[in-house]
Amino acid sequence: MTRLAQDISRKAGMPPGSLVHVGGRKAEQARITVVRYNETHYEESEVADVSECLPPEGFEGVTWVNVDGIHDTGILQRIGEMFGLHHLLVEDILNTGQRAKLDNYGDYLFLVVKDLSRCPESGGTVTEQISFVLGHGYVLSFQEIEGDGFDPVRQRLRDGNPRLRGGGADYLVYALLDAVVDNYFVVLEELGERIEDLEDDVLADPGPEDLHQIHELRREMLFFRRSIWPLREVINRMERGESRFVAEETQPYLRDVYDHTIQVIETVETAREMLAGMHDIYLSAISNRMNSVMKVLTIISTIFIPLTFLAGVYGMNFHFMPELRWTWAYPALWAFMIAISLLMLAIFRRKKWL
Numbered sequence: 001m002t003r004l005a006q007d008i009s010r011k012a013g014m015p016p017g018s019l020v021h022v023g024g025r026k027a028e029q030a031r032i033t034v035v036r037y038n039e040t041h042y043e044e045s046e047v048a049d050v051s052e053c054l055p056p057e058g059f060e061g062v063t064w065v066n067v068d069g070i071h072d073t074g075i076l077q078r079i080g081e082m083f084g085l086h087h088l089l090v091e092d093i094l095n096t097g098q099r100a101k102l103d104n105y106g107d108y109l110f111l112v113v114k115d116l117s118r119c120p121e122s123g124g125t126v127t128e129q130i131s132f133v134l135g136h137g138y139v140l141s142f143q144e145i146e147g148d149g150f151d152p153v154r155q156r157l158r159d160g161n162p163r164l165r166g167g168g169a170d171y172l173v174y175a176l177l178d179a180v181v182d183n184y185f186v187v188l189e190e191l192g193e194r195i196e197d198l199e200d201d202v203l204a205d206p207g208p209e210d211l212h213q214i215h216e217l218r219r220e221m222l223f224f225r226r227s228i229w230p231l232r233e234v235i236n237r238m239e240r241g242e243s244r245f246v247a248e249e250t251q252p253y254l255r256d257v258y259d260h261t262i263q264v265i266e267t268v269e270t271a272r273e274m275l276a277g278m279h280d281i282y283l284s285a286i287s288n289r290m291n292s293v294m295k296v297l298t299i300i301s302t303i304f305i306p307l308t309f310l311a312g313v314y315g316m317n318f319h320f321m322p323e324l325r326w327t328w329a330y331p332a333l334w335a336f337m338i339a340i341s342l343l344m345l346a347i348f349r350r351k352k353w354l
Contacts, residue, residue: 100230108135114227
């Protein structure tokens with residue numbers, strides 16, 4: 001049983017909304033950063049008290065609260081109370097086994113997405129659940145680990161990007177979603193290079209290690225597909241304008257992210273088909289190699305069958321065998337056996353069995 005399944009099983013029997021962290025602890029301690037900005041103002045700070053997350057009275061702009069490390073249930077509970085978040089929403093943030101989804105709670109939107117990256121040590125794909133809460137004038141984001149793909153968005157805010165600084169909270173969510181989807185292309189590019197190298201190895205000289213890599217990549221692609229496929233519906237619902245939290249001006253940008261998501265899904269499906277075909281090529285190559293070996297062994301066995309017959313006949317211990325007393329019997333037998341072998345080789349070559 002996986003660690004995630006074990007954590008989920010611990011919640012069996014608990015009432016809905018029980019705040020229990022499900023998943024591995026990926027950060028040493030929870031870290032809260034607050035960014036407040038508008039067209040003319042920008043401030044960024046790391047806070048120790050949850051009460052500092054609330055925007056000051058009279059502030060006209062966007063407040064972005066980012067939490068790195070969701071294992072601290074106390075912090076998430078206090079943030080939920082301050083912003084009036086539903087207890088089931090806070091429970092979903094703590095459960096890292098969620099699929100990508102979009103929930104409308106009336107006063108705010110709740111989004112869950114999966115961020116994917118490559119682990120330099122193991123070379124495998126690492127997933128992280130990122131949760132967003134979009135309300136009027138604020139965005140809450142919750143991540144499992146420190147360090148993410150949001151640094152370019154922060155840098156654009158620091159540099160005073162007019163479109164980002166002048167946009168609302170919905171445009172900030174778009175920019176963060178766009179950063180997550182762009183990171184998918186980085187991971188897919190590295191996986192694509194591995195698939196191409198593996199394909200060359202399979203076509204040149206397939207071995208057992210190639211089959212192991214094919215199965216490993218197929219598992220990664222299946223994992224990739226499960227993580228990305230639901231995101232298509234999430235972004236599609238946002239860009240259709242079904243929520244009052246998404247302005248009409250932001251919808252074209254969300255459509256662009258939707259197109260990128262479709263492109264990622266198509267790339268994943270193509271890679272899965274390539275791996276399935278590569279598996280068939282590997283099995284065919286191994287089968288052909290085995291057939292070649294069996295063909296050689298069969299030809300050798302066929303040649304030696306009449307020779308074994310002759311050797312068996314003249315190996316019998318009968319007294320009245322006239323050939324045993326002939327002077328040229330032994331070399332004649334050798335000549336006859338060699339002639340039979342050469343004749344059979346000629347027949348095999350003529351039939352293109354050799």
